Amino acid sequence: MPIITFIPDNRPISVVHGTTILQASRLAGVVIDAPCNGAGHCGKCAVRIPPDDLGKLIIHAPHHLSVEKEEAGIVLACHAEIHGDLIVSVPQREERDLQIVTGGVSHTIERNPFISKRYDPATDETIVLGGSTVLTREPGNSASENFGVVVDIGTTTLAAGLIDLASGVEIVSRSALNPQTVYGQDVLSRIRFAADDGGLETLRSSLISEINRLIGEASTEAGIGSGSIYEVIFSGNSCMLHLATGVDPAPLGRLPFNPAIRGGNHLSASSCGLEIAPHGLVWLPPVISAYVGADITAGILAGELHKLSGVTLFIDIGTNGEMILARDGRLSATATAAGPAFEGMNISYGMRAAAGAIEEVSFSPLSDLSLKTIGGGAAKGICGSGLMDLTAELVRTGVIGQSGRFTDPSAGNLPDALASRVQKINGKTLLTLTDVLSFTQTDVRQVQLAKGAIRAGIDLLLQANSTTAEEIDRVYIAGSFGFHLREESLLTLGLLPAEVAGKVTFLGNTAKSGGEMMLLNHTLRSELLELVDSVKVVELAANPAFDRAFMEAMKF
């Protein structure tokens, strides 16, 4: 059997002939990013082998890589079958430098946590109560040591906050890449992965161990024992709640799209695998539908959407665009699959928002294209916000037309600095960004698909509520990705209707800040349960008008 050695981990493993490099890496416990879970779409599972060893592989569908890359020994791990001993170099992942928004808008609330502690001098014990139920008794007086954690379980990132329930203050926050991204970038690929043998448990356990790591690090930094943490709120989309609790998410992927869990209940933390107090609890906030989850429920609370007068459009932009239309307290929700382009996936030089990613782009005829990277160093790729800015600048300057096609630079109507960047290489039109980075026609198409899906969702949500774009009083953009976007780019791209110019506010991570509010005041939870029941859900999956709206919304 061929022996594969993965470096830099230096982990050898024997595999049968025909195993793909991606399968071998999973057997060896080596992490290779595979956002499309081996479907061959994302091009992000590239690894390097010595060029002389290429003959030991059978490579299928290498459409993502240039001839130069293949000659240099770069192959897609998911489409390279092993037929001989190999040394495989795995690129370093980006998560160490990821830029994750952990703070979000919230409101002052009365502190009334579900967990309370009372010292009884008669027995020299501290009684730990969950609501009015005694959870446990601890020896001595530990009444002042009462902590809770909120975890925003995003499809791409995790953000955890350790909260002192006695003071209501967040003491430490920690964030990380969701380790499940290795098995699939978006919700649908996770659902597919969960259906494989052992897939659900792999997703659950990888997520829970990462949450335990974040909680452990936060406790150490705060100088507290994790045994003083009694409650954890899991704030995440419906699929993430299923995966975190080991519930099969398959119903989310098929008609009639009913979530198997609705939230609004407690689970024991130990049954979830969490390393907190032995009698600790996990609370799942209520979900609205299969694709409008607890993160949006938390967003409603953080933005107080149900209390605002007038019309508010709340959008969480990510691989899914989840949105709420609030009109004088009446809420309506929908969600649309934007795909992974906003996470920098399916884009030739796309990357997550980590050091070296181009995050801002602007153009002026005097200074050419200006590219700002995270961390200020050399550009390694482009992340979602940079992608939006870049596309918006190209639309604004006419380099990309309304249909999304690059304009012929020889027509003479483009700014010189940009015209010279538009080139045709091997029959493909692209725009050079730096010596090594470019933006292709296919990339423009990916941006169009993503923005088209979100805009179509907005249009149909407005329509379903007989509301026009002019009537919108305010737009709230939530989420880590949204926080880095510029209103101008969203308007130029047409992701938002032109009528909302000047009305956009970025709220940050409301999944986490809303979760903190639930942690600190448990009476809010029962209010939320009622509220969620009253939300009107506008289903787009089976809506015949969606395709038409989507085609229209793809135009710039």
Ligand code: FES
């Ligand atoms: S192309 Fe290999 S995992 Fe996506």
